[in-house]
Amino acid sequence: xxxxxxxxxxxxxxxxxxxxxxxxxxxxxxxxxxxxxxxxxxxxxxxxxxxxxxxxxxxxxxxxxxxxxxxxxxxxxxxxxxxxxxxxxxxxxxxxxxxxxxxxxxxxxxxxxxxxxxxxxxxxxxxxxxxxxxxxxxxxxxxxxxxxxxxxxxxxxxxxxxxxxxxxxxxxxxxxxxxxxxxxxxxxxxxxxxxxxx
Amino acid sequence: xxxxxxxxxxxxxxxxxxxxxxxxxxxxxxxxxxxxxxxxxxxxxxxxxxxxxxxxxxxxxxxxxxxxxxxxxxxxxxxxxxxxxxxxxxxxxxxxxxxxxxxxxxxxxxxxxxxxxxxxxxxxxxxxxxxxxxxxxxxxxxxxxxxxxxxxxxxxxxxxxxxxxxxxxxxxxxxxxxxxxxxxxxxxxxxxxxxxxx
DNA sequence: GCGGACTCTGCGGATATCCACAATAGCCGC
DNA sequence: GCGGCTATTGTGGATATCCGCAGAGTCCGC
Numbered sequence: 001x002x003x004x005x006x007x008x009x010x011x012x013x014x015x016x017x018x019x020x021x022x023x024x025x026x027x028x029x030x031x032x033x034x035x036x037x038x039x040x041x042x043x044x045x046x047x048x049x050x051x052x053x054x055x056x057x058x059x060x061x062x063x064x065x066x067x068x069x070x071x072x073x074x075x076x077x078x079x080x081x082x083x084x085x086x087x088x089x090x091x092x093x094x095x096x097x098x099x100x101x102x103x104x105x106x107x108x109x110x111x112x113x114x115x116x117x118x119x120x121x122x123x124x125x126x127x128x129x130x131x132x133x134x135x136x137x138x139x140x141x142x143x144x145x146x147x148x149x150x151x152x153x154x155x156x157x158x159x160x161x162x163x164x165x166x167x168x169x170x171x172x173x174x175x176x177x178x179x180x181x182x183x184x185x186x187x188x189x190x191x192x193x194x195x196x197x198x
Numbered sequence: 199x200x201x202x203x204x205x206x207x208x209x210x211x212x213x214x215x216x217x218x219x220x221x222x223x224x225x226x227x228x229x230x231x232x233x234x235x236x237x238x239x240x241x242x243x244x245x246x247x248x249x250x251x252x253x254x255x256x257x258x259x260x261x262x263x264x265x266x267x268x269x270x271x272x273x274x275x276x277x278x279x280x281x282x283x284x285x286x287x288x289x290x291x292x293x294x295x296x297x298x299x300x301x302x303x304x305x306x307x308x309x310x311x312x313x314x315x316x317x318x319x320x321x322x323x324x325x326x327x328x329x330x331x332x333x334x335x336x337x338x339x340x341x342x343x344x345x346x347x348x349x350x351x352x353x354x355x356x357x358x359x360x361x362x363x364x365x366x367x368x369x370x371x372x373x374x375x376x377x378x379x380x381x382x383x384x385x386x387x388x389x390x391x392x393x394x395x396x
Numbered sequence: 397g398c399g400g401a402c403t404c405t406g407c408g409g410a411t412a413t414c415c416a417c418a419a420t421a422g423c424c425g426c
Numbered sequence: 427g428c429g430g431c432t433a434t435t436g437t438g439g440a441t442a443t444c445c446g447c448a449g450a451g452t453c454c455g456c
Contacts, residue, residue, distance in 0.1 A: 085281035089297045092290040099287045141432060154386040157412070168412095170434055176414070187413095188352040191389045339402060355443070366442095368404050374444070385443095 003047040034063035075116035232261035273314035
C-alpha cells in the first residue's frame with residue numbers, strides 16, 4: 001500500500017534506488033518500463049511514483065498523462081538527467097509533486113519520497129471516507145435525494161413540502177429515511193457530512 | 199484592481215510588455231525594481247505579477263519570498279531568460295502560477311496573464327465574502343461563540359446546556375443572538391456559512 | 397452611581413421536528 | 427397474483443425549537 005514504485009528502464013539505477021530506499025525501510029517495487037507499470041496499475045494502487053523521464057518506449061511524461069487520464073492521484077516525483085524548464089513547469093502544473101534533476105542528494109530524495117508516501121496515505125484515508133459516503137448516498141431513492149438536498153439547503157419541512165408539492169408528513173418520512181440511511185441524527189450533521197466539514 | 203504589474207529592471211522590456219498588454223486591453227503598471235514594487239505593495243493590491251528573475255538589487259525570487267511572507271496571494275508569473283530547473287521547480291512549489299522562459303510566445307503569455315487576473319478577481323471576491331463573515335463573527339461574545347460552535351457541531355440545545363452547565367433557556371437566548379448576528383435563520387444555514395459551502 | 401453590555405433563568409405558548417401505527421397505490425420481478 | 431420497494435397521506439403524541447415577557451446579577455466606563 002505505502003510502496004514506492006520506481007519506473008526506470010535502467011536496471012542499474014533501479015537497483016541503486018532500490019538499495020537506497022530499502023536501507024531506509026521504504027518498501028520498493030521496480031518497473032522496467034512505463035508500459036509495465038501502466039498495465040499493472042489499478043485504481044486502488046497506493047504509494048508514490050518515482051518516474052524517470054527519458055525511457056525506451058513510453059516516456060515518463062506520457063505515463064504520467066495516461067495515469068492522470070485514468071484518475072490516478074498518486075504523488076509523482078520525476079527524476080531526470082537532462083533538465084528542461086518547460087517540461088518541469090508543465091509537469092508540476094499538471095500536478096506532479098516534484099521534479100528532481102540527477103545527480104540528486106540521497107537524503108533529500110528519501111525525505112521527499114517519505115513525505116509523498118505520507119501524503120498519499122492521508123489522501124487515501126480521506127477518499128475511503130468519501131467512498132463510504134458515496135455508497136450510502138447511492139442507497140437513497142430519487143425522492144429521498146430531493147428532500148435531502150432541500151434539507152441541506154436549510155429549508156424547513158413545510159417549505160420542502162410546498163416546493164415538491166407533497167404533504168409535510170411525506171417529507172418527514174423521506175427525511176427520516178435519509179437520516180437513517182446516512183446514519184446521522186440531525187440536519188446539521190447531514191450538512192457537515194455532505195459539505196465535507198471537519 | 200485587475201492590473202498587471204510588471205517588475206523588470208530593463209526599461210526596454212517593460213515598455214515592450216507594456217505595449218503588448220495594453221494592446222490587448224490589459225491595464226499595466228511597470229516597476230523598475232523589486233524594491234519599488236515591494237514598497238508600493240499593500241495587502242489589498244490586486245491583479246497579477248509578471249516578475250523577472252534576474253535583476254539588479256533584489257531578485258524576482260527574493261521579491262516573491264518577501265511578498266509571500268507578507269501574506270500576498272497575488273498570482274505570480276516568472277519570466278526568465280536563463281532557465282534553471284531547480285529554480286523553476288522551487289518557485290512553482292512555493293506557489294508561483296507559472297514560470298516562462300524567454301523568448302516567449304506573445305499570445306500564450308497574454309492568455310496566461312488574463313487567466314491569472316481572472317483567478318485573482320475570483321479569489322478576491324471570495325475573500326471579501328470571508329471578510330464580511332469574519333466581521334460578523336467578531337461581534338459575537340465569547341458565550342455566543344461557544345454556543346455557536348456546539349450548534350454547528352450538531353448538538354441539541356439540551357446537550358449544549360449540559361456541556362456548558364447552563365439552562366436550556368439561556369442556550370436558546372444565545373443561539374438566537376447568534377442567528378441574528380450571523381444573519382441566518384436555521385442551524386443548517388449557519389453550518390453552511392461556517393464550513394464554506396456553496 | 398447610573399446606564400449599558402453580557403450572562404443567566406423561568407413561564408408559557410406557537411412552531412417544528414421526530415416517530416409509531418395505519419393505510420392506499422403503482423411498479424416490478426418471480 | 428403475491429411479495430417487495432417506493433411514494434404517498436393521515437392521526438396523535440412526544441420532543442425540540444423559537445420567542446416574547448419578565449427579572450436578576452456582574453462588570454465596566456462615563
